[in-house]
Amino acid sequence: MAKVHDLIQELYDAGYHPAQTIRRSMQRTQKPAVGLFPLFLPEELVYAAGFLPVGLWGGVSGFSHADKYLQSFCCSIMRANMELAMLGSYDVLRAILIPSQCDTLKCMCENMKVALPHVPILGVTIPHNRTLSGAHEQLLSEFSYLSDALKALQDPSATPISLQKAIAIYEKYRATMMDFIQTVPDYLQTINAKTRHYLIKAAYYMDKEEYTETLSALLSELKKQPKEDFHGTRMVATGIMIDSESVLDLLVELEIAIVDDLLCQESLQFRTKTRESGSPASKLAYRFLDLQAASVLYEPKKPRGTLLADMAISHGADAVLFCLTKFCDPEAFDQPLVQKDLSERGVTMLSIEIDQHVDSVEQLRTRIQGFLETKL
Amino acid sequence: MFLGIDIGSSSSKAVLLDEEKNILAAEVYPLGTGTRGVQEVLQLAFAATKRSPDSVLYTVATGYGRMNYKGADKQITEISCHAKGMRFLQPDVRTIIDIGGQDTKVIRLDESGGIENFVMNDKCAAGTGRFLEVMARVLDCHISDLSALAGKGQNPVPISNMCTVFAESEVISHLSNNVSLENVASGAVLSIAKRVSGMAKRLGAVPRVMMTGGGSLNHSLVAAISEQLELAIDVPANPQVIGALGAAVFAHTLYQKQS
Numbered sequence: 001m002a003k004v005h006d007l008i009q010e011l012y013d014a015g016y017h018p019a020q021t022i023r024r025s026m027q028r029t030q031k032p033a034v035g036l037f038p039l040f041l042p043e044e045l046v047y048a049a050g051f052l053p054v055g056l057w058g059g060v061s062g063f064s065h066a067d068k069y070l071q072s073f074c075c076s077i078m079r080a081n082m083e084l085a086m087l088g089s090y091d092v093l094r095a096i097l098i099p100s101q102c103d104t105l106k107c108m109c110e111n112m113k114v115a116l117p118h119v120p121i122l123g124v125t126i127p128h129n130r131t132l133s134g135a136h137e138q139l140l141s142e143f144s145y146l147s148d149a150l151k152a153l154q155d156p157s158a159t160p161i162s163l164q165k166a167i168a169i170y171e172k173y174r175a176t177m178m179d180f181i182q183t184v185p186d187y188l189q190t191i192n193a194k195t196r197h198y199l200i201k202a203a204y205y206m207d208k209e210e211y212t213e214t215l216s217a218l219l220s221e222l223k224k225q226p227k228e229d230f231h232g233t234r235m236v237a238t239g240i241m242i243d244s245e246s247v248l249d250l251l252v253e254l255e256i257a258i259v260d261d262l263l264c265q266e267s268l269q270f271r272t273k274t275r276e277s278g279s280p281a282s283k284l285a286y287r288f289l290d291l292q293a294a295s296v297l298y299e300p301k302k303p304r305g306t307l308l309a310d311m312a313i314s315h316g317a318d319a320v321l322f323c324l325t326k327f328c329d330p331e332a333f334d335q336p337l338v339q340k341d342l343s344e345r346g347v348t349m350l351s352i353e354i355d356q357h358v359d360s361v362e363q364l365r366t367r368i369q370g371f372l373e374t375k376l
Numbered sequence: 377m378f379l380g381i382d383i384g385s386s387s388s389k390a391v392l393l394d395e396e397k398n399i400l401a402a403e404v405y406p407l408g409t410g411t412r413g414v415q416e417v418l419q420l421a422f423a424a425t426k427r428s429p430d431s432v433l434y435t436v437a438t439g440y441g442r443m444n445y446k447g448a449d450k451q452i453t454e455i456s457c458h459a460k461g462m463r464f465l466q467p468d469v470r471t472i473i474d475i476g477g478q479d480t481k482v483i484r485l486d487e488s489g490g491i492e493n494f495v496m497n498d499k500c501a502a503g504t505g506r507f508l509e510v511m512a513r514v515l516d517c518h519i520s521d522l523s524a525l526a527g528k529g530q531n532p533v534p535i536s537n538m539c540t541v542f543a544e545s546e547v548i549s550h551l552s553n554n555v556s557l558e559n560v561a562s563g564a565v566l567s568i569a570k571r572v573s574g575m576a577k578r579l580g581a582v583p584r585v586m587m588t589g590g591g592s593l594n595h596s597l598v599a600a601i602s603e604q605l606e607l608a609i610d611v612p613a614n615p616q617v618i619g620a621l622g623a624a625v626f627a628h629t630l631y632q633k634q635s
Contacts, residue, residue, distance in 0.1 A: 363479060
């Protein structure tokens with residue numbers, strides 16, 4: 001068990017201290033880092049071009065600069081990213097990629113060019129209506145532009161690899177992550193909600209091969225241990241993210257474990273498999289087109305509620321935890337639809353607001369504790 | 377004796393019950409969590425019973441400051457406690473609207489008194505007692521006089537901002553445009569009534585509706601919410617202590633179970 005705890009600690013620290021982890025990863029790989037904004041981007045293209053892709057999911061507390069470009073009703077991830085950019089934290093990056101998946105992201109792409117003129121900002125236009133045949137073509141065209149732009153930023157000593165190889169590395173990472181997701185429910189004492197989150201988050205700051213290797217070693221050791229009893233509350237989380245330390249601490253304190261998720265920052269990044277046929281770029285395009293159950297994606301049939309109900313029932317979960325990122329319109333629009341679908345299947349839903357910068361969680365504590373007292 | 381203590385954001389409440397669930401004391405002190413309010417209200421309660429604190433067999437704490445009260449055997453949310461306390465007094469209650477200093481909650485009960493569902497405001501102070509406090513300050517009246525002032529308003533001025541900070545600016549703007557204090561007060565009360573009734577409609581309020589918490593001391597507010605909901609709303613004799621009463625009832629039950 002000591003080895004399990006050591007490996008957990010290693011990954012937990014990597015996820016908990018992003019700046020430190022990125023510096024170490026750059027040193028180990030000798031690759032320049034490229035930042036990737038939420039929510040979904042073709043990370044394999046960046047990896048293939050010989051860069052270290054790192055996730056930029058906010059995290060700073062307190063804003064003194066970001067308001068120059070963003071209103072206070074923008075989500076905390078974007079405000080934090082702007083603040084970090086203006087504080088110089090992103091100066092180490094060779095470039096920053098920003099997708100067009102919501103209105104704030106579209107504005108961010110332009111604002112960042114002004115706020116951070118010394119770091120190239122590469123906007124990536126993701127087709128919103130993914131049901132049109134042109135969506136595939138547009139993605140191929142975007143990937144081509146992105147590959148060229150990344151190539152122009154390479155050092156002479158860069159060591160690019162083929163996109164096919166990068167996809168293979170990421171497929172292995174995705175399979176390992178799904179193994180982790182499926183293994184966690186058997187070890188909910190060892191991997192509580194907070195540990196689960198930071199272990200997954202570590203992947204944003206480490207080289208994918210190194211991360212996959214470490215996580216595989218952890219899974220191998222963990223599976224040697226007897227399965228654990230858990231007498232707390234099991235929930236399936238959904239939303240953009242659950243990345244608020246005070247909220248995670250509260251979940252642990254109230255003995256709420258996350259048994260599965262449809263969170264953009266977590267399993268939605270690796271849940272969709274790459275198709276087996278087609279060119280590497282086409283495979284990558286279809287990974288976007290095949291993505292499901294994120295509020296920012298156009299989905300005429302809105303499968304999110306049904307998928308969540310299936311997951312909650314198959315895991316024997318007590319409830320679905322809807323993590324509504326503060327000021328996120330796409331999430332707010334999805335919420336009643338998800339609630340209706342869950343209700344029809346007899347699955348209870350607890351909705352909480354996620355703000356990365358919550359200092360006081362007392363009202364949230366009342367809401368969650370009240371839910372546990374009355375609903376379960 | 378069984379103690380229920382409700383440590384709110386702006387007041388502390390204590391209720392003591394005897395073994396037969398008779399109310400021995402029900403006290404309110406206008407200071408909340410993190411202040412001497414807890415000691416003061418306990419002193420008042422024990423003084424009223426003329427019994428020693430040592431005779432308390434079980435204590436349940438509720439309210440915003442419940443986690444910090446070291447003397448509690450158990451902490452239970454004010455959602456469960458208001459439901460328990462109100463049901464204890466009025467078994468036919470089906471919807472409870474609790475407007476506290478920092479939280480507003482609407483709780484729907486089933487016929488057997490179980491909680492079917494609840495909604496509460498988020499971190500924002502809109503629709504809470506804090507909103508009323510801020511409005512009273514801007515209107516230069518004591519919060520206890522706000523109800524009477526609002527009752528005199530013939531043409532409530534609309535307060536469109538739900539954010540308390542922005543609403544304060546809006547009220548100042550109305551006052552500087554010579555809108556009467558009464559009409560501004562009436563508008564402020566109507567604004568909070570709309571927000572709270574919106575929450576109640578979302579939950580599906582069913583009669584009998586009762587209001588608890590400090591907000592229910594504002595009769596103009598109760599009337600405005602009733603009008604918005606198109607449902608009669610009753611207020612118990614001492615609405616601020618309902619959470620503490622529920623906590624004391626829980627304390628009684630939990631002690632019986634334990635022993």
